[in-house]
Amino acid sequence: MDRRSFLLTPPALAISAAGLPSNLLAAPAAIHSHTTLLPRRGTGPRIVVAGGGWGGMTAARFLRQHIPEADVVLLERNPTFWSGPMSNKWLIDIVNTDFVNRDMLSPANRYGYTLINTTVNGIEREKKLVLTTHGTIDYDYLILSGGIRDAYEAWFGNDKYAAEYTRRHFPNAYIPNAEMFALKRKFRDFKGGTVVMTLPPPPHRCPPSPYERACLIAWHFKTNNIPGKIIILDPKPKIAPIGEGYRAAFQELYPDIITHVPNAGVKEVDPFNKRIKTAAGDFDFDHAILMPPHQAADIVWYAGLIGKRPDGKPTGWADIHPRFFTARDDDDVYVVGDSMGTISDQFGHYPKSAHVAHAIGKIVAKNIAERVAGKEVVPVLPDNLCYMMVNADPQEEISVVFEYEVDSTGRVLQTQIDMDVRSPDLVAKDFAWIKSRFDDFL
Template identity: 30%
Template sequence: MQPDSILTTHPVSATRRQFVRSVIYGGLAFYGLPAFARASKPPLGHVVIVGAGFAGLTAAKYLRAWSMGNLKVTIIEPNPQFISCPQSNLVLGGSRTLDQLSFAYDLSRKQHGLHWIQDSVTSVDLVNKQVQLARGNLSYDRLILAPGVDFNYSKIPGMSAPVADIPHAWKAGKQTLQLRQQLESMPDGGVFVMTIPTGAYRCPPGPYERACQVAHYFKQHKPRSKVIILDANADITSKKGLFLQSFNGAYQGIIEYHNNSEILRLDAASKTIKTDFETVKADVLNVIPPQLAGKVAQVAGLNNVDGRWCEVDFVTYASSLQADVHIIGDSISAGLPKSAHMATSQAKVCAAAIIDLQTGNAPNPLPVFANTCYSFVDNQQAMHVANVYRYDPAKKSMVSAEGGGVSAKASVQEGEYAQAWAENIWADTLT
């Protein structure tokens, strides 16, 4: 007897085949769909989502849940697992391992009946509504792009392409471990230099949190070492007062903050950076490159704001250039912090709007959502910035509501809240 499916390579009995089938169909019937919806065209159409980070995965989950399974959702994601950027600076500080921030996609996939293709999109045919993959074309009714950020090395004088031993570690993964290893092998008395780009970048407080984490590690293990921040911006861009409390308090004599310090010349071989004011030589160099919308948004030609970010309508997250392509997360131009919570909040508004559009209803014209973002200053203490944002139709943008703000100071209690935030947003995104 020949096996009748790719599920097994062993010959199977009729009973076993029936069992396998009923398990498959049982799984598909999870959302209580009528049979025709599975067998033929899904009643509300097919949404293809490019990218399974916080934004893309959240959109997938809520599209399925809120449409009660009446939308088919396919995710295209090249990476085999989910690595959380939030808390990845703590790997550098030594209080987290990358394993603690790594998750399997399987549960989310099964739980929500997602179709999944592990691949990258090479081009988008906006006219025929198809994305092209290495293995062929895929048609969509609506497309969601959630590719995160891409790096623009051409803007770094002297480092126009990535250099193997100068990690960015701005996407959690291999480079996070590489940077941690470089810090571990650096002798006491060494200098860690981090550069921060101008303009919007992923996680506004992230670089300053990183400086605190590296300083925390130095303070315990290499107390004669220094952290030099070369910030191309005129000032600290997020939680300024709070970070200054750490820079001038616990980390005085370790962290040096230099503003308006754009890279004029970088020599990768000697890890030396020249700015308007000084020439700094690093033992460990961490260049956070200038950023722009993820590659697929560029390939689709939808990065229409300064050639960097994508302009969208904040009611539906549709591209201003293409009504049936929605863009969420770090790739959009919003004047909003590029954070994980923001990405998930946008994803939910987008998912609700797509279901309305596909059912012929008008989307909620006045979306409201929250953003909470914690930064750790050591292994225990954290601080927050929290705001409600609401859509302002006159300004056509999401505007911060009254009453938002930051912590009075970093605390252990907020460190516990920050951990709770991480576990809950992971659960919301990944289960």
């Protein structure tokens, strides 16, 4: 199916014959200028990084370090960087806006890559071209690090009005954009009532972080005597990861505020009448944080690199080589961060965390440098850890660590260690962790 036939796909279909959600159909050709966005510079390869978040900014910085002659171009639609980690703490002013929202030009200048603020709206892999709202750009290697998209069509089919209404009125702030400010303001102005929070089905971005958000909003209610209740609608049978730590925090710190409802997969959302039907019953709400299922970012769909299930339906995530992070059918395209698909039949995906996105960004930069130098590419495994704040006064956190190894058959295996006892020591470790990461790429 060529690009033109995508455009002609009937809008009534939520999923096109090629498995592409209809709201991801290629943008009208008129938007693209056919001029080249930027002339090449340097004597080395041009490496385009699409998406300047945790994974993309890390990759751009280390590509320049490993391959000084490379022409590295980072394409990012937002004018500034937004960090997911610490954004829950920012909601209740434990860190200020300057901590989570950073200038991107200084790192681009410091590390010597080119930053272009533009939106990627097409990828023509056969021509090695990225299409953006400002023009086209060619590449030798392409890194896709666009994070996630909110798959509202899972709830609303092709009803774009309902999806847009939900996004505007019940923002979830899981993607770096204006929703972050909107959510913070909603809770600052909140006078009381029932808040419902839907969790996406796994795999989704940062699995422990919605529970952290519930704890910190509950702490805000408790501290400011706001008569609010939070109902967490969880499609999983139990809280995970750090289930014991969260269960203790809910019961001991917020017994009258947080209710966790397991097996509550969403069946129907009516944002206009503020009602949700789930497998565990129906819920009315005054306010809500509505998270639909997560999928790989739009740019992976544009590139035609979404995996397929045995029944031919899209997995929603990039089909990649589990050790080299190249697209399954295109060695010159890499996928970094939350967009990555299945790694192992033991645990599925790497946790969709900033820690992993940063680690893979570094690994992919090294892998490309080895290829450019004509050396053998040595596969490297990431690790993962996440610190989650459950109490803001005194500040206390719980955490989870994931370790990886490869078995004799080449399969990647995961070990998970939950740190369920909340402690102020983990807060200090959390701030040391984020400082060391920010120092790496910001």
